[in-house]
Amino acid sequence: MTTEELANEASAKDQQPTTPPPEISPSTATDDNGSGGPIILFFILGLAASLIVGWVIFPQLLYSQKKQPVDFNHALHNELVEDSCESCHFFREDGSYSGVPKLAQCIECHEEVNGEDPEEAKFVNAYVANNREVPWLIYSRQPQNVFFSHAAHVKMAEMDCVTCHGHIGESESLKVYEENRISGYSRDIWGRNIAGIKRNSWDRMKMDDCAECHRNEGVNQNSVQTLRGGCFVCHH
Amino acid sequence: MKNGNFKKFGMVIDLDKCTGCGACMVACYAENNIPFREDDTDKMLSVSWMHVYRLNNGKPFPDYEECFLPRPCQHCEGHHGHSPCVSVCPATATDYNMATGIVSQIYPRCFGCRYCMGACPYHVRQFNWWDPIWPDGMEKMLNPNVSVRMRGVVEKCSFCVQRYQLAMDQAYMEGRQEIEEDDYQTACTETCPAGAITFGDLNNPEHAVHQLAQPDPAHEGRPKNPKAFRLLERLGTNPKIYYLSRREWVRRAGDNYLKGEFQNKAHS
Amino acid sequence: MKVDRRSFLAFILGGAAGTALSPLPWKITDDIAIWSQNWPWIPVPPKGEISQVSSACTLCPGGCGISVKKVDERVIKIEGLAGHPVNDGGLCPLGNSGTQLLYGPERIRTPLKKVNGRWQQISWQDAITELAAHLRQLRANGSAQAVGWLAGSDRGTVPELFNRFLTVYGSPNFWRTPSIWDSYELALYLTQGTRSRAGFDLENADFVLSFGSGLIEGWGSPGYMFRAKSMFRKAGGRMDQIEPRLSKTAAKSDHWISVNPGTEGALAYGLAHVIIKERLYNQDFVNAYSSGLPERYQQVIDGFPPEIVSKITGISAGTILTLARDFAAARKPLAICGQGQGHVPGSLQAFLAVHTLNALVGNINRPGGVWAVPEPDYIDWPELEIDAVAAEGLQKPRIDGAGTYRYPNARYLLHRLPEVINASAESPLKVLFVNDANPVYSLQDTAAVKKAFEKIPLVVSFSSYLDETSAQADMLLPNHMYLERYQDVPAAPGFPKPIISLSQPAVEPQYNTRHVGDVVIQLAKELGHTIGAAFAWDDYNSCLEETLGDRWDGLIEDGFWVNADYSGTQWADAFETDSARFEFTNKDIRTLAAYEPIKPEGDEAAYPLLLVPYDSMRLASGYVGSPPFMIKALEDTILKGNDVLVEINPDTARQLGLSEGRLANLATPRGSARVKVRLTQGIMPGLVALPRGLGYSGDNKFLDGKGVNYNRLSSPVDDPASGYNAAWGIRAKLS
Amino acid sequence: MFPFSFEWIWDAGHLVFHGGLWYALTVLGLGMTYCIIKAVLDAGKGKGDHHH
């Protein structure tokens, strides 16, 4: 603000009662001194605008939409295999978890196009034929510093896949992968709800969600600092 | 775990066997994705979880003697888990785990205030002053079970905790809840060509480390073996690395003593 | 409605309040933190299936078993192979760094040919055709003997292929990299009559007397020596180290006996003198299984009474007496020799003297003693057909003079090669193949070596790296890395049992490289005729499998084959000399030049100090330089920035006016270099110690340009008894 | 910092420490709110318009 402006403002205010401004909004008119009304209005306007930006526009901008390279039908596969999820997402002998199947595994059944699904044809032609791994976008991908033991959860604690991954095994097509433009992770980690509210155990995959379950189940609550889960249980 | 069946992983390093060859350091680099730089000769700027010190007896030629002392993180227990570094961390990025006795360092949590480095008298904590960069193609050698640290955080020896995790995974797979002594060994222990390092559960009388160190639970794990000592025992850090040496001057070098103190201690 | 400043302020305030009540600032803050935890430029190694491959390390001759740990098709770590007879799970720093050699960006990725001083890519076929044409031409000119082959080893199928090729082609000029094992082999041959490998049953010895051997600095098979040292020490065994500098071996010993450099042989004879004089020797062995001791005593040993030895070595006569008595009194005493890691063959007389000590206490082929280990003779290839050209070439004397009347006992005299080439107008060697060796770096007086290599018309290197020798080569035919190929690793030097390990590929070859064995076979086939006929195998792998025969499956499975029961041949059958006894002297030994300490090059007035090299496990000094991990692990008492630290005694420093950390100029008759001074009480006054394994030149930014190459500053000295290089140092000055 | 953060424990350390912290923050926050609201009200009453 320049000094002139300040001076002008001061003098304008002084003159207000005698010479009202040409355009007066109703609220200003009813107000005692003619200034409180518009101020509150503008305050509310600002409040509303920023709330809309923060709650509606921001989440749209934050995530980019990515399509999976091949639309995989979990439900169909689940019907055809014997061992449900573990048929493809299996454990190795050393207790490590194979995760998303490699091409070699898919080829066992899909060396050639078996059915009529165009997605299968796409898969066979684009990937199997060229011996190229499918660049799947993994909804549950965690940062490298997170050590997650599937063996501890599935084998030792005998948890089912749904608890964390939801009903993806029953899905007929893969949903759009929404990637956080800043952190680079799937929206599924933070959860669909921008406020971070979850209804089901599989809605979110942030650290607090792991911690919550560990706390409830009394898993590894051996930390000296937090009396909770030791950090090395999941991070190294 | 509430029944108190806690493990206390620790190490016994036989300084009479250690040859100072540095294999432990290199095995650690390879296991734990430790970055290297073109000029890593300033050891106070270099990241090396294991460091081999070169001690001498201070005597002139030809009575001069040397000894090598490998120094991983001492995984101090302090009093009830309050090691020098753990309680000072303002962001809870380092922790003492009662179930394993391992002092953890969580890189994504650490924001690089370096208070823990100041608090540690052993210099086991090192800061990532630079971005870790691997020469073209060499990132292929990185171990997927250890996260690569970013610039600006402190790191230190973890007792290869990822190996513990993988051993546990295997145990779960085989329907076991416990692991054997051999299932979990650190990279430095395995590689030591002189067999100077022994690793295991100090609480387990069947483990070699327990038999070698003979920790005295009444005195916060002080070794009962007269040939064994711990570094800076007097500070109350209660470390889990025990050293063995038949040479008295080496044992004396393990801690600070006022004149006459060490002899008294040795004789008592 | 007038939007004045106050309204605007209110709007902003409302906006601020609304923003604070929306997830926007909090989510962004959190996401930015997550971003900082996963910076996109920080590599994320992909997860995968963990597997391991049992193999053998060939980075040094040590022959350790390794377990190569993989994640999918990536090698992520190399570990010692548990249960391997040599190293049983342990592994040295170099072995631990092998992954960096595999994935190092400085690897040569394809065959290269030097055209007008610049490297050009060439196809494998073109390279072999071109080489064959060249070799055919030489044979046609009657110069078959002008082809030479230099290998890092002469054991196993790969060197045997080279040898076979040279033989059938018609050249006697094969070399293996020189080492103390040349002298050991000769000492054993002269006294025991067998061409065998010296093995040491170290783990069962109770007194190891080392004449400067770097038992834990890479002497022999480091994997075995480290393990054995821990074992015999744990059992209460004593270890004394005789050398002028406190090496790590000396630091781990019970006694560090500081001896004047180069006088170890005199000390050994001095000890023998006492043992014989006081009749402390093993009567059983000496009387029944040896011959020539009285004569040897009279000829040589008698000249080394303690008083004289004390003057030569700088060790008090009392110490000599005590040491001799202790040694003789031990149940299983063992004397070993060969400086440091053993890069210089050394004085044959000194080796004979030390071997004499072992014979006096009768620990030849006994538990805890020195064993003449027979080679596992699995290489049984069809007889060769030698044509006339080859026969003529093979008749020619070796270019280095080994085996001639001047050096009748020496097999390879590589260190003499530069001198011979530089002395002639035109190089007598027209083609030189180099495999697993870097002579332009590792031979002493590198300037002369380089000059000689420049004179050789065609140098072919099989190196994976553009090292000093490759830089001087005309053609580079990169071999597979050891993690990409099959190769038999037959023997570990100093290991007491016959053993074969197998190196097998852990990953597919990363680049357009080719197994050197395949190159030899293809080259031979290209040359055709008797040469092609000598190599009937399709490729190296089938050659190896066929050669190993019954042992193949076991080797693939376990990674090694060992004769675990071998415990040294009984005295009655052990000696293949004329007398069938151990011969303290015989006609060959009698003709050797008498013992005297080897004099290093240089004038004492101009160069008052003695420069001695030392070895470290933290520095690779074989055919590959130290990988980045080793340089990282190197002590800052050896390297600071790009400056190497030389060790001198504070007394010497005081005389020279040098202080700790000062930069100084180290000059020898062969060159000078900038070094940093490190004062230590762990070295004899008057000496300067410089580590081996630094001072590489090239463009590997982790290795090259750091420190000084000792070989550049020093020169070889012929041993009068054998002709081998016996230089233990060189005169120097420091200013 | 908040009871729902991972590190929070209901122990004396946290209660004393955060009690002090939240107490201070509350005092400052309430104080400033009071000042601002009162200033707005005072300005409405015409106080300070021209130098008492």
Add this chain to the structure above:
Amino acid sequence: MDTALIPKGVKRCPIWQFALWISANGAVLAWGVFAMLLVYIKGLNQTNMNNAYGFALWIWADLAVIALGGGAFFTGFLRYLVGKEELKYIINYAVLIGFICYSSALMILGFDIGQPLRGWFIFWHANVHSMLTEVAFCLTCYFGVLTIEYIPMVLENRKLDKVPFFHNLGHNMHEIMAVFAATGAFLSFFHQGSLGGVPGVMFGRPFGFREGVLIWPWTFFLFTWSAAAFGPCFTIFITKITETLTRKKLVKDNVIDLLAKISGWMIFFYIIAKIIDTIYWATVTAPSKGFTFLEFYTNNPGSAYGLWILIAEIGVCGVLPALILITPKLRRIQGFLWLAVFLGVIGVCLNRWVMVLQVLAVPVLTFEDWFTYLPSWQEVATTLLPVAYGVIMISVSYRYLPIFPQERELNPIDEPAAAAREVIPEPSAAGPEPELSPAES
């Protein structure tokens, strides 16, 4: 040009002179900002810190400015809680100096950490057992207090004061300033102490470690005490410098004298406590860890950490200023006053240096040597940055805000023409009783 903003009844230098002065300091500031950006972008490798010196020049600067800024909380404490009315004539300046010190401290912390983008973890994932957590919380909160204390001063600017809202806000804030000041004193007590606790709790570092009560080592109390004792020295010191530079008397002698006296007695008792602490530490704490007192001060390169440092800290910069300041005759001699406050400032800075850097320099493992450290230019530049920033802040505040209530009285303007030049005539400006800040009026 800017006369409308300059407080009534005071004289300020010509605008060109002011601009020149600001530019000169701005250049230093810009250099510091450049270095700061380097540190942000390239990381802490721009410094000469290393794994032995995890804390170095910056943390020292941090501790030093916080100690020196202690004048604000202690003067506020004396003014609002103890009721030393005279101090109202210097409290503004004390607050301004405190504000500068604390904002500088926060800024330094901002680039001193390796991961500034996650700096907020210290709040969010707070470990309440860490002294640094307490520092961070109290520091930030107390900075808020100082901002609250500084705002009314800004609002007193002649132009801003004309806005009724601002005028009333400033007035209201003054009215409850005692509450803010009390909160500030409470926060200050803890964070100054926590800073002392930082070395004091490091039981792996015998040079820094101290016994204490409950979770607080003795250094906790010593730091609070020393900040309260030496902070006013700095306030006086800066006031004296300002007076010299402006060639004006700005604060009456009785005010300075009172503050100097209080500071003197505080230092006096502090130094006694410090001596007792040193003796106990040297004879009981250190030997129990196997160290002799002299081992902490000998055998280091160049004797950078020799015994001189202890003599300088306790004797020359502790006992001496204390004696000067508690002796009325001496402290009233300007030269002695100057000397005493200067030594006091040096003393507390030296104490912080020792407690940060010597703690890390002393070898604890028997086979290690002393660690040495010299700051890089980037560290020096970023440490000078707050100094330049402080000078600019003081200059601007002094020029446009009625920082010194006694200035008009002590420096009456001779020329009546000066008043005539004002854009808006101010009837009350020439009043005999100069208007103080609203709270005092």
